[in-house]
Amino acid sequence: MRLSPFLVPFLLCLTLQAQDPTIREAFLQAKAAWAAQGNRDEATTRFEQVVASLAPRAKNLEPDSLQVLCESYNWLAVLDDRSPATKSRTQVRFQALLSLNADFELDRTMTSQRLVALYERLRSGEYAPVRLSYAPEGGQLRVDGEASTALPRKFLPFGTHRLIYQRPGHTPQEQTLEVAPREARALAFNLPRIASTLRFHTSPAGPEVLLDGRSLGHTTGRGGTEEAALAISMGLRPEDLSKPFVIPELPPGKHRLELRGPCFRPRVLELGEDLAKPFADHTLEPIRMAPSRGTLTVRSAWPGGELFLSGEAKGPLPVSGLSVCAGTYDLMVRFPAGGFSRQVTVEDGKPVLLEVQPRPRLAYLGLEGGEFTGRARFDALLAGFGERLQHLAFLLPHRGETPVDALARLKASREAELVLIATPVADKVIHRIELTLATLDGEEERVVVKPLEEDPLASLAERLNRLPRLQQPGLGLILLDLPSEPGPWVLGATEAALKAGLQPGQPITALNDQAVTSAGDIQKALASAKESVTVRQGDRTLTIPVQTDALEVPLGQPGFSYPAVLAQLRLRYRGASGEAGNLLKFNMGLILMHLRRYDKAIELLRDTHLPATQGISQGTLDYHIGRCFLRLGPAYLGEATQAFRQALKYPQATLLSPDGPLVAPLAQQALDDLK
């Protein structure tokens, strides 16, 4: 390759730029001190600085730096030779140079014949020349396992050596060589060709290279002098390019080359089969990766949140339109109470909007006293319990803190919403552990586990990961599955559905053009429905609005941990308002009833107003208030009576769900019983 006259000084600069700037400066100053000023001492000092800096890391130096180090030794030998006081060091310089690179040839323009002879004598005392020929050239040589420059003449230490020459697309060749003093040896490598190779650079380095979907690794490094011409032709700097990435054996046929990077758009190149055969070395144009970024907006109705993206702080919420590389991140928001974390994937050019809410914090207070078999394993399971929780942030106890102290600290600081204490059950031999899960206000549940079971915490983790639905989409219809009808049969409908033209007493046969045969089919389809759906009834197609039906939290189900559900609802309530807030309060009241905290339940339910008159509504609320007062004893019968009377004012109010039993007959019975 011919280089233009402008390119040579440029490349020289580049070579030096690639090195440490201080070393480069010292090397140039040393040369100038001698060549321009004839200041031998100054030059020696500067070259010694270069040697002191590079010699300790000689084994890991880049070729350019190695060359600088070798030249510095050459210069120092020449300068030392000029003064009687330092002349004796000349030989030491050459010894150091030979141990560094025995193939180095002295610069004869500045080194005297005498010194060259000394150098050659020293070299021939330990090394013998070997003539090497390589076919084809341009491969990599390894001598005794170490990478070495593939030169036509190499000096090897006396003894036996193993030489391997390899080149992409060829079968590597290994030869063993015995080197003896004053004996010139010759060795020829002739590698047979077995495949085509493909070589390319990316700008910048880093993308993953996939050939036909199989990952081959990532492009690495920064371009140097060899890449300069390529880089300039593309209007880039050499360091903008990666080191060459070589696919050493391109299989026959067509291929798909794909490059993927976390911050770049994927690039796909279709490779024709002519690249694979006949065998040849192919070099592609450098592949320029286009940046790929999206925007991230994170908001929360809860105050005080701070955003962290894969551990990096991104400031307080709200964060709007934050430009981030496309990719997947661990997103975390820290709140004054609770936290939020999830994985989020940002796609190229697309915005991601997240409304986040804090999760309750579960503080594990520790395993109280008592030694038992398997304690260490059980301790470890509890310590790693947080990784299994989807809806809770898990806090470990402070080192050296007792459970009692930890509880006192948390009650004072309110740094957690839930606590977990493990207590061995006092048996002759401990084989059961009681786990107490409680809110800081004392609502608790206890479960007993056996520490030697394969996974004693599985059931607790499963329960903590389950959250009840408080709402479901609906059409305002009462549907029945009758064997004689082709689809769910409409028993009743709300005013909105009737207005849309729906007729009670007729079956629905399709929803959004999909056939439905049961009420379950409709409920499934509604899970992904938008504002309205089309239903087919007879030969008519009607558009019916989708409504949101309130639900009661299902109580008494062993699949839920009610203190944890209560903590969830309390946290969600902090960021809720209006109807949603009232529904949360209502269900918090129900859980308190379930946990037999009737006084607290009444306080909460009385402060709640459900605007609906059908389904889960104010009548439902009043009925539950009445039941709470009944539980408080005879002193509150008057209040209970009043609540049940209120409930009777809502004849369409139901329990459990809009399809649940009517409240009115139950309230009436309760009133009759109170008489």
Next chain:
Amino acid sequence: MLALPTCYRPAAAILCLLAPGLRAQGGDLAERLYQSGERAYAARSYKEAIETWQQLLQSNPTSSYCPKALLKLAQHQVEIEKKPEAALPFLDRLKADFLKSPEAAEGLLLSGRLLLGQAHRPGDLKDAMAEFHRLLDLYPDAPACAQARLELGRAWGLLGQWGRALPQFLDAFRLRYDVRVAPQAMLAAAETMDLLGDLPGCLRMFQQLHTEFPALPEGQEATWRMAVRVKHRLQRPGLKLEGPWPQGRVKWLKTPLLLQGTPEGDLLIFQNDLDHAFRLRGTELTPVGPPGPSARALVNSRAGTLWMLTRNTLIREEAPAPQPIGTLNAVTGGVLDAWDQLWIADAKVAALTVLAPDGSTRSVGSPPIQALTARLGGGLVAASDSDRKLLFLDQGGQPRLVIPYGKDLPAAFRTVTALCSDGAGQVAALVDGGDYGEGVLIFGPDGTLLRQAQFKTLGISGRITSLALDHSGAVILCDRRNDVLLRLN
């Protein structure tokens, strides 16, 4: 404190040292005895298991294994020995000595269920209900609470207090969502809502049961119960003759006279020429029960066996010798109530005769009754040709609804040949005479006429002697003259 003489002190010290060991040994022995009994029981060596547990109760009467053993002994008497009364002493000891043990909740539940099973009159329910309430008060978080609430609801239902039964059924599946109890509670709640007049609520509950537990018997029961209610009460399609039933079967019976549906959906047919009853399941006909010459009524017993009433006797499958039923001589129908009392109607006696399980009889005043069938939730429906009225009687035999013959019909009929009910609230009557003539009427649980058809309109010309309502909402007619069953749908 008394000081021991010096010579006794070493012995006392040894005893003091040994005492905890002895106690521990006693505890170990109790555990070993209990587990040994469990192993024997699992191997079905019942005698050995019972003796081992009895030994445990005698040797370690205060051990924490005693309540477990007492509960096991009680359960054995109920489940294996089938002697519920023999279980009660074990349960009484469990309640008296170990009320704070974890087994006490199960013991209270079992005790309540046994007392409920033994109840023969409303007054007997008090003790059973007290046991359930005790369980709910003492162990509100025990898994047994769901079953206790279900049983409490059933007890209120036996008393006819459906308004009090409903909250118990609802709580049984709402507050303790037990997969075994929940479907039963939902089924009971749905039926109770219907009895309280909330048909939409009843249907919604059936639908929920059908959706949540489609594979369970209760889910399948909900499906047909929902379907027949909708068909008869809401859709009310006109009755049409489908023809012989099972399809294409003609002249295959020998003078069929009586029909009776079973809770499983089968049909019992009494063939007069064979003096025998048969069970029709699908298209398969199998003889059932002992011979019953000139049977007048077929009754399903609670145990699933067949009882037949002849002119003046009761023939039971489990006791083949006919049992005389007092002075009755012209029996027209019989219904077994929730207390296992057999209500018998006689065309010539102006009263209903109630035959108690202990064999005693009593009379409940009524006009002479020509046909009798059960009413949903207890009670009876009786037809009195002399008064020309259909009487909807409560559990005590007192009329709650009186429907004059011909009400809501274009013309009156004169007699009711037979009555039947489908277990979902509907009552069908086979009528004859008057300007209306032969026909079939279907009434709702509140006496509303839901569907009706005259045989002359349907083209039926045989001699229809009995009828039944099936689980799909069809009417099956028994044509004595043509030896065939007909289906109206």
